[in-house]
Amino acid sequence: MTVSEAIRRRRSIRRYQAGIVIPREEICQMLEAAMMAPSACNTRPWEFIVVEDKARREELAKVHPYCSFAPAASLVIVVCGLPERQEATGGWEFWPQDCGAAIENLLLEAYALGYGTCWCGVYPNPERVRALQELLGITSTPLAAVAVGAPAESPAARGFFDERKVRFL
Amino acid sequence: MTVSEAIRRRRSIRRYQAGIVIPREEICQMLEAAMMAPSACNTRPWEFIVVEDKARREELAKVHPYCSFAPAASLVIVVCGLPERQEATGGWEFWPQDCGAAIENLLLEAYALGYGTCWCGVYPNPERVRALQELLGITSTPLAAVAVGAPAESPAARGFFDERKVRFL
Numbered sequence: 375m376t377v378s379e380a381i382r383r384r385r386s387i388r389r390y391q392a393g394i395v396i397p398r399e400e401i402c403q404m405l406e407a408a409m410m411a412p413s414a415c416n417t418r419p420w421e422f423i424v425v426e427d428k429a430r431r432e433e434l435a436k437v438h439p440y441c442s443f444a445p446a447a448s449l450v451i452v453v454c455g456l457p458e459r460q461e462a463t464g465g466w467e468f469w470p471q472d473c474g475a476a477i478e479n480l481l482l483e484a485y486a487l488g489y490g491t492c493w494c495g496v497y498p499n500p501e502r503v504r505a506l507q508e509l510l511g512i513t514s515t516p517l518a519a520v521a522v523g524a525p526a527e528s529p530a531a532r533g534f535f536d537e538r539k540v541r542f543l
Numbered sequence: 544m545t546v547s548e549a550i551r552r553r554r555s556i557r558r559y560q561a562g563i564v565i566p567r568e569e570i571c572q573m574l575e576a577a578m579m580a581p582s583a584c585n586t587r588p589w590e591f592i593v594v595e596d597k598a599r600r601e602e603l604a605k606v607h608p609y610c611s612f613a614p615a616a617s618l619v620i621v622v623c624g625l626p627e628r629q630e631a632t633g634g635w636e637f638w639p640q641d642c643g644a645a646i647e648n649l650l651l652e653a654y655a656l657g658y659g660t661c662w663c664g665v666y667p668n669p670e671r672v673r674a675l676q677e678l679l680g681i682t683s684t685p686l687a688a689v690a691v692g693a694p695a696e697s698p699a700a701r702g703f704f705d706e707r708k709v710r711f712l
Contacts, residue, residue, distance in 0.1 A: 517640060
């Protein structure tokens with residue numbers, strides 16, 4: 375799978391095949407891809423909570439309004455920011471954009487491995503942040519919940535080059 | 544170039560070959576890749592200012608403390624956020640993370656095309672934001688300045704899977 379193909383073909387997947395277990399090795403490949411993203415001053419301001427436990431995924435679906443498919447997916451990776459790691463940046467909070475880059479790598483790597491994903495936003499919505507911190511027992515800042523599993527739908531590619539969004543100087 | 548290779552091999556490039564002109568078609572391929580990133584409620588909260596003009600890249604190097612190589616690169620793509628596009632998200636500002644995902648796609652596509660890139664952070668540093676808005680004559684929010692050009696250095700791959708950043712539940 376070339377990088378251009380993965381970028382252009384990947385779609386968000388909200389329906390998943392039941393009973394698919396993702397091998398630990400593949401999970402780590404996805405997380406490695408995420409960790410290869412560049413970050414401000416190479417601060418790597420992230421951590422990853424891999425929620426395999428179905429009961430917790432059911433709870434997650436209750437506290438996040440757009441993550442009803444969390445129990446049907448094979449697992450959910452909650453990508454969390456570590457703002458305190460960014461002192462080297464002069465205190466500027468680049469971490470949400472750094473985590474965005476890490477998530478995109480995760481999505482692309484998962485796609486190359488044959489899995490579907492859906493990125494569900496958490497931060498900066500304070501209710502979702504608090505709910506996930508409680509559910510997962512963490513003090514870092516949950517930025518997104520990424521469902522991962524074998525797709526049970528195959529939406530056509532979409533997205534396009536919009537020349538109105540470009541200016542040459 | 545597979546997606547896994549691009550993700551793992553790409554490095555930030557700060558030295559560029561002089562006199563390399565990037566064809567407009569390739570610039571648009573990179574921008575298309577950026578625009579294929581997922582975004583909150585598919586709001587696509589971004590725009591792109593492609594700075595080919597060398598005089599402006601020299602000015603950019605003066606106002607951004609970590610972008611001294613902007614004039615040596617072939618061009619700089621300033622990725623800007625459009626927060627007002629995110630009303631559909633309930634007003635939550637997901638746009639920095641959305642733009643982070645778009646930038647990662649841009650970096651990977653550029654790498655696959657044989658170009659080097661360096662992501663220079665702008666937002667949320669207010670001085671850099673104001674300076675770039677003035678320099679480019681824009682009202683959107685510059686999030687990053689991405690230098691693009693033919694690499695004149697070839698740093699070895701780095702980055703690694705850090706198991707301390709992962710927890711399984």
